[in-house]
Amino acid sequence: MTFGQFIAILRARWMLALGVLLGIVLISVVLSLTLTKQYTATASIVVDAKPDPFSALGYPSLVTPAFMATQVDIIQSDRVAQRVVRMLKLTENPQIRQQWLDATGGEGSMEVWLADSFQKKMDVKPSRESNVVSVSYKAPDPKFAAGLANAFVQAYLDTVLELKTDPAKRYSSFFDARSKEARDTLEAAQAKLSAFQREKGIFNADERLDVENARMSELSSQLVALQAISAESVSRNAQATGASADRLTEVLNSPIVGQLKSDLARSEARLQELGSRLGDSNPQVIELKANIAETRLKIVDETRRITGGVGVTNTINRQREAQVRSELEAQRTKVLHMKQVRDEGAVLIRDVDNAQRAYDAVLARLTQSSLEGQATQSNVSGLTVALPPPDPSFPNPTLNLLLAVFGGTLLGVLAAFIREIMDRRIRLVEDLTVGLGIPVIGVMPKPGSKKKGRLAIADAQRRVIGQLPNPAK
Secondary structure, eight states, rough: OHHHHHHHHHHHHHHHHHHHHHHHHHHHHHHHHHSSBBEEEEEEEEESSOTTTTTTTOOSOOOHHHHHHHHHHTTTSHHHHHHHHHHHTTGGGGHHHHHHHHHHHTTTHHHHHHHHHHHTTTTEEOOSSSSSSEEEEEEEHHHHHHHHHHHHHHHHHHHHHHHHHHHHHOOOOOOHHHHHHHHHHHHHHHHHHHHHHHHHTOOOOHHHHHHHHHHHHHHHHHHHHHHHHHHHHHHHHHHHHHHHGGGGGGHTTOOHHHHHHHHHHHHHHHHHHHHHHHHHTTHHHHHHHHHHHHHHHHHHHHHHHHHHHHHHHHHHHHHHHHHHHHHHHHHHHHHHHHHHHHHHHHHHHHHHHHHHHHHHHHHHHHHHHHHHHHHOOOOOEEEEOOOOOOOOBOOOHHHHHHHHHHHHHHHHHHHHHHHHHSOOOSHHHHOOOHHHHHOOOOOOOTTTOOHHHHHHHHHHHHHHHHOOOTTTT
């Protein structure tokens, strides 16, 4: 179809197209005037990106697309809608109850029926660029629409707070029971440790063990020193009981032995002098020999006495060594026993520490859950309050008229073309040429249009001549 044919059809069928357009416009105007007016009230809420201090550790970032979608689902949930019904006490209204009876025959729950009807007229739209969610409600009464929008927002805020505090309260009850058990376990462990300390007589096991360890170290040092002294005394005692007792240090350093040896030397010198001068039978020589023999006996006695003291000293040193060794063994046994007791006590102390840590952890969770269960605010807050709208949102006469004009124009054109297809007419020369497949010789002009007629005939003749076969060919 050419543009000329399109215009020709519209010129021929313009009354039909205009009639369809006017009819649709008239229907739109009538509907705009007769339909019940609907008012839409909108309230908004904002989701805070920062959680409360108690939940910040577990939920560092709350506002995500999934979180926002969850909030929309909560607003549209039956729980929020039924909460609105309970908040407004609509079940106590006799008129609404009669409507419910007429609609359902008394079957089901009136609260559920009202909640379903409210949900159908509510619209929730989250913002794409922010954390704001808009809650809209449509109703014939603007005040009722605003009241329901605000009621849905308030019910949602209460529900969010309830969803937050209810699990915290249940956790609080759970941790309260666990804290009592942990406290009982801690008290039992402490009582067991106290009984063990009383039984063993231990007040500060580590301090007492340090003292006993120091004493054992001291005894060990004494034993080492006594072993060295005892070894020396054994060696000296062997020398004292042997043939070289007179070369013992104590004997050599003894003043008595020294004096006796000096007297013996002088006596022997005098004996030699008197013996060479007086002879062995001289009474002085004999007396001097007796004195020398007596002096030698004294030296032997004195040496025996001194070596006997060395033996006594050796015996004493060995006894002291044996005594210190026995004390060291006893002290070692005591320290080992104390270590064993300390290890047993350490197990009890660890039990007490573990019970204390478990109790502290449960008590901390109990405190946190108790505080969360007592929260009065959530991370969602109301942003704007819905007000009664002054103008209805439906129907919109201006928009309806524009849509009617646009749609009526399209339908009118479509109706004209459908009518043209059903009742096809020849309106242009092209219609004959295309429809019948024969050339057009001439066109009768309209009355009062000779010039146009002649031009049309000449144009047709040229077309016919152009379509005739060429004789040269």
